[in-house]
Amino acid sequence: MPKHVDPEARRRLVVDALFRVVVRDGLQRTSLRAVAAEAELNIGSLRHYFASQHDLMHFAMQSMLDRVSDRLLDHIDRIGDLSRYPRTEQLRLTVELLAEFLPLDESRHAEVTVFLDFNTATRTNPALRDLSRQTAEGTRHLVHRVLSRLDASGTLRPDLDLTIETERLTALLDGLGLSTVLHPDLLAPQACLDVLATHLGNLSLPTETPARGR
Numbered sequence: 001m002p003k004h005v006d007p008e009a010r011r012r013l014v015v016d017a018l019f020r021v022v023v024r025d026g027l028q029r030t031s032l033r034a035v036a037a038e039a040e041l042n043i044g045s046l047r048h049y050f051a052s053q054h055d056l057m058h059f060a061m062q063s064m065l066d067r068v069s070d071r072l073l074d075h076i077d078r079i080g081d082l083s084r085y086p087r088t089e090q091l092r093l094t095v096e097l098l099a100e101f102l103p104l105d106e107s108r109h110a111e112v113t114v115f116l117d118f119n120t121a122t123r124t125n126p127a128l129r130d131l132s133r134q135t136a137e138g139t140r141h142l143v144h145r146v147l148s149r150l151d152a153s154g155t156l157r158p159d160l161d162l163t164i165e166t167e168r169l170t171a172l173l174d175g176l177g178l179s180t181v182l183h184p185d186l187l188a189p190q191a192c193l194d195v196l197a198t199h200l201g202n203l204s205l206p207t208e209t210p211a212r213g214r
Helices: 007-025 032-039 053-079 087-101 106-122 126-152 162-182 189-203
Strands: none
Touching: 007 032, 007 053, 007 106, 032 053, 053 087, 053 106, 053 126, 087 126, 087 162, 087 189, 106 126, 106 162, 126 162, 126 189, 162 189
């Protein structure tokens, strides 16, 4: 009898193998043969997913986007209505949510590495730019949504321009991701979280303190 193949399980196997090869060798030097060997599949099986190097690169980026998007949506659902939390807890939960963008563990490190390699490739490969722009727009949309939720709950200072703050926070996330991948010895995961928490804290209203007795 022919062996039954679970398409979704096979896809996860290929994605995991692809990420390992990209982290080790770089996206531009990742070949169909290398991914097939890493996944312990024959090259013919892999061609069911990719017909070319371009397809491979596009698939790597789309898989990274899908993983991050799924985690973010799950995280947002778990948090629910921010206004039901105290201000300090709102900020802590927001830091945890935005940390999904950062390479703070092995899985997220692989995702950010794929992201950086892909965006470097788009500079000289116009065929990949649409997906790169989609990623940039999606990140800004989510960051603006997060800041808007904090603003609606009364946590942010009223003098802020959320459009500008969206760009500032997006740039901070990009910078932390790049620095952590390139120089992990200079920027530890906890330091990333501390920087992110400090930035959000600077955007928020001061926490009320009890008045001192006379």
